[in-house]
Amino acid sequence: MRWRLRGKVVVVTGASSGIGRVTAVAFARQGAAVVLVARRAAALEAVAEECRAHEVPALAMPADVTDEEAVREVARSTVERLGRLDVWVNNAGVTLWGRVEEVPMEDFRRVLETNFLGYVHGARAALPHFREQGRGVLVNNASMLSVVAEPYAGAYVAAKHAVLGFASSLRQELALDGLARQIRVCSAMPATIDTPLFQHGGNYSGRRAKAMRPVYPPERVARTLVNLARWPRREVFVGPAARMLAWQWRMAPALTERLTAWMADQDQLERHRLVPADDGNLFAPVDDGDTADGGWGGRRGQARRRVLAAAVAGAGLLGATATALRRPRGDRWS
Amino acid sequence: MELTSRWTAAAGTLVHSRAGGDAGPPLVLVHGLGVASPYWERTAAALAPWFRVHAPDLPGFGHTIGPREALDVHQLAEALADWMRTADAWPAVVVGNSMGCQITVDLAVCHPELVRRAVLVGPTIDRTAPGALSQVFRLVRNGFREPPRQFWIVARDYARAGLGRVLRTFLAAMAEPTESWYPRVSAPTLVVRGERDALVTAEWAARVTNALPHGGLVTLRGAAHTANQAAPEALARVVRVFAEEQSAEPAGGTP
Numbered sequence: 240m241r242w243r244l245r246g247k248v249v250v251v252t253g254a255s256s257g258i259g260r261v262t263a264v265a266f267a268r269q270g271a272a273v274v275l276v277a278r279r280a281a282a283l284e285a286v287a288e289e290c291r292a293h294e295v296p297a298l299a300m301p302a303d304v305t306d307e308e309a310v311r312e313v314a315r316s317t318v319e320r321l322g323r324l325d326v327w328v329n330n331a332g333v334t335l336w337g338r339v340e341e342v343p344m345e346d347f348r349r350v351l352e353t354n355f356l357g358y359v360h361g362a363r364a365a366l367p368h369f370r371e372q373g374r375g376v377l378v379n380n381a382s383m384l385s386v387v388a389e390p391y392a393g394a395y396v397a398a399k400h401a402v403l404g405f406a407s408s409l410r411q412e413l414a415l416d417g418l419a420r421q422i423r424v425c426s427a428m429p430a431t432i433d434t435p436l437f438q439h440g441g442n443y444s445g446r447r448a449k450a451m452r453p454v455y456p457p458e459r460v461a462r463t464l465v466n467l468a469r470w471p472r473r474e475v476f477v478g479p480a481a482r483m484l485a486w487q488w489r490m491a492p493a494l495t496e497r498l499t500a501w502m503a504d505q506d507q508l509e510r511h512r513l514v515p516a517d518d519g520n521l522f523a524p525v526d527d528g529d530t531a532d533g534g535w536g537g538r539r540g541q542a543r544r545r546v547l548a549a550a551v552a553g554a555g556l557l558g559a560t561a562t563a564l565r566r567p568r569g570d571r572w573s
Numbered sequence: 574m575e576l577t578s579r580w581t582a583a584a585g586t587l588v589h590s591r592a593g594g595d596a597g598p599p600l601v602l603v604h605g606l607g608v609a610s611p612y613w614e615r616t617a618a619a620l621a622p623w624f625r626v627h628a629p630d631l632p633g634f635g636h637t638i639g640p641r642e643a644l645d646v647h648q649l650a651e652a653l654a655d656w657m658r659t660a661d662a663w664p665a666v667v668v669g670n671s672m673g674c675q676i677t678v679d680l681a682v683c684h685p686e687l688v689r690r691a692v693l694v695g696p697t698i699d700r701t702a703p704g705a706l707s708q709v710f711r712l713v714r715n716g717f718r719e720p721p722r723q724f725w726i727v728a729r730d731y732a733r734a735g736l737g738r739v740l741r742t743f744l745a746a747m748a749e750p751t752e753s754w755y756p757r758v759s760a761p762t763l764v765v766r767g768e769r770d771a772l773v774t775a776e777w778a779a780r781v782t783n784a785l786p787h788g789g790l791v792t793l794r795g796a797a798h799t800a801n802q803a804a805p806e807a808l809a810r811v812v813r814v815f816a817e818e819q820s821a822e823p824a825g826g827t828p
Contacts, residue, residue: 245636246580246586246589247587294578319582321580321582321587322586322588323582323585323586372640
């Protein structure tokens with residue numbers, strides 16, 4: 240059975256917090272052995288403990304994804320200690336708020352190195368092992384910002400766009416090698432997810448960053464990433480808001496571009512709370528904040544939206560039923 | 574006694590095994606075609622007080638991911654040998670069932686240092702049947718003689734392995750000339766046959782025992798092909814007595 244995960248070995252980068260953490264535990268729950276990669280060894284070990292509670296091997300391998308040799312060493316070490324490497328989840332990511340012209344160039348470069356080149360390093364590390372095994376899945380946690388854009392996050396948007404293009408190109412190379420069915424490359428494009436990414440990012444905008452609504456819980460992305468490992472698909476959105484925005488962008492690009500700019504200016508950065516410039520976790524990890532969610536109310540928001548949708552659907556059903564059952568008033572011909 | 578799941582990196586994959594018992598010599602239970610460690614659960618629990626029992630899932634079966642191509646008997650034996658060395662489960666009393674007997678014999682001939690003693694429960698392939706199709710008929714007939722609970726355990730493991738792998742491994746088992754290997758098994762070997770086994774006839778069991786240099790035959794009452802399912806306590810008793818024997822010649826008979 241191709242799609243079962245028990246006994247498979249999965250590497251998750253960026254596993255110390257946010258989506259990576261929840262995804263690692265989700266894979267462990269499915270019975271896969273997990274290897275966790277991030278910069279903070281202590282936080283990583285805590286996540287590994289959580290995974291081991293599901294009776295699977297869990298190894299913490301601290302590394303910085305911008306270091307290609309370290310990433311290759313993770314892959315080598317995984318195969319040496321666990322015997323195989325089946326799924327590589329590229330997920331480690333940082334963000335940077337501020338205008339393109341104002342953010343320091345080295346911070347801009349650092350975002351591209353982590354979010355894009357980090358994924359390239361992961362692919363280059365995992366592929367030789369996939370080729371040797373004759374099977375493997377590379378899962379890239381991209382973003383809806385791979386296909387749409389927002390202001391004040393130039394580097395992040397560029398890196399996510401790059402990931403999607405790179406994944407596509409890689410898929411083409413594998414197809415030419417005749418390995419399209421054996422080695423799969425998948426990209427997930429989540430909407431706004433409730434993680435500490437927003438508050439951990441570098442910020443030169445002067446305004447405090449927050450999660451732009453609607454916000455989804457990280458469990459939703461974890462479920463998608465796990466399902467991509469089982470039933471690989473090319474590109475998948477996570478969260479209806481992502482799909483809808485991408486569709487609007489395709490239908491009316493110029494208008495949607497300006498609307499998204501206005502929405503981000505309203506809801507992504509706060510007007511009333513000003514913060515000093517800071518490079519966040521770009522060059523060194525922050526001490527606190529190894530939680531899965533970022534405190535942005537993703538679960539609550541999702542629950543509220545579902546109740547609202549159910550209420551509207553229920554009311555609509557009630558109205559339709561009432562209309563259908565209405566007694567006909569008098570004879571038409573009279 | 575409680576069994577726990579272990580994961581060991583061996584044979585180029587991550588091998589899942591059920592293990593129990595913390596005292597005594599190592600004992601390895603080798604499953605047959607399509608099945609995996611679950612159907613050894615009761616026998617393993619009965620043996621755990623006296624041995625360090627291991628029931629690995631061979632690559633492609635149970636929870637152990639295997640390569641895309643199905644492994645043949647010799648490759649499965651090599652995988653088992655690699656796992657035994659890595660998991661430090663040797664020199665062991667190796668107990669095989671059905672195709673597991675073929676794997677055990679291969680292991681005993683190619684890696685004699687790993688096998689202290691061997692127990693072959695229902696040694697396939699019984700060549701008194703003319704061909705592959707008749708083996709299948711016998712298997713179906715035997716199915717009606719097995720305890721009903723076995724069906725679901727076996728069906729689930731067959732589904733895990735996948736029909737393609739099961740069929741290809743069956744053909745590999747049919748092609749394997751295990752009969753020519755029996756005379757080369759140097760370890761003391763006990764052949765156990767369930768009285769009601771439809772897949773392996775009494776005549777074949779006797780022929781196997783005679784071909785083995787140090788062979789003995791035991792018949793279990795009330796059991797069919799998978800005696801470990803039908804009579805786990807009786808099988809455990811037989812294995813324990815055989816493993817603890819001092820002499821090289823195993824005593825045969827019907828307990």
